[in-house]
Amino acid sequence: KKPGDDCTRFHVLVGLTGSVAALKAPLLAKQLLEIPVVEVRVVTTDHATHFYDISEVPVRVYTDKDEWEMWTKRSDPVLHIVFRRWADLLVIGPLDANTLGKIASGICNNLLTCVVRTWDPSRPLLFCPAMNTTMWQHPITAQQVATLKLLTEDNLILGVFKGKGPMAEVSTNVDTFKQYIQKHPE
Numbered sequence: 353k354k355p356g357d358d359c360t361r362f363h364v365l366v367g368l369t370g371s372v373a374a375l376k377a378p379l380l381a382k383q384l385l386e387i388p389v390v391e392v393r394v395v396t397t398d399h400a401t402h403f404y405d406i407s408e409v410p411v412r413v414y415t416d417k418d419e420w421e422m423w424t425k426r427s428d429p430v431l432h433i434v435f436r437r438w439a440d441l442l443v444i445g446p447l448d449a450n451t452l453g454k455i456a457s458g459i460c461n462n463l464l465t466c467v468v469r470t471w472d473p474s475r476p477l478l479f480c481p482a483m484n485t486t487m488w489q490h491p492i493t494a495q496q497v498a499t500l501k502l503l504t505e506d507n508l509i510l511g512v513f514k515g516k517g518p519m520a521e522v523s524t525n526v527d528t529f530k531q532y533i534q535k536h537p538e
Contacts, residue, residue: 361391362533365439367464370399373446373482373519378408380445383526385410389533395435395464397451419463432466441532442471445480446519449487452479455503456496468503476532477504482519 364384368374377394384392394413396406406413419431444451444464451465460469471477479500487493519525 360389362389363438363440364390364392364529365435365442365467366392366394367442367444367467368394368396368400369444369446369448369451369464370397370402371446371448371482371519372403374400374403376522377404378410379522380525381409381411383522384529387530387533393435395467397462397464414463416463432463432470435467436470436472441476441478442467443478443480445525446482447479449483449493452481452493452496452500456499471503473504475504480519480525
């Protein structure tokens with residue numbers, strides 16, 4: 353475990369985007385918290401909040417508003433940089449087609465895309481795509497996914513089974529996180 357100031361904890365930053373799969377956000381956070389060494393924080397896009405109730409997520413959920421409220425003068429910390437330094441693993445799930453396109457194009461116009469744009473490529477970045485089958489099978493999506501795979505040396509992409517576009521089940525994603533943590537204890 354290289355990053356973070358607490359060597360006994362594994363810091364997972366979960367990014368939520370505007371897919372109906374964001375309904376699973378409370379369950380995802382809850383199941384991640386059941387892993388003894390994991391500490392979780394959540395960053396959400398505005399569109400994602402249409403699909404779940406922030407108050408049901410068992411950890412603090414950060415929004416674009418938090419990024420701007422935290423920074424008021426030149427020496428103040430910048431939230432997306434704070435998260436980049438804190439997190440050992442960035443999980444974007446669900447990753448909708450809109451945010452996939454933004455990330456692949458280098459656009460950083462919200463807290464989550466700013467975290468991704470400043471992400472250290474030596475740290476794992478896990479994508480859990482969630483979009484309808486037609487969007488997933490579009491040639492542009494294949495190009496964008498190929499670009500995302502270049503963003504980190506230790507990338508994982510989950511969620512697409514049998515050519516479909518829905519996000520993998522929460523338990524499948526959490527099992528993958530557990531396997532990753534067991535393989536990378538330091």
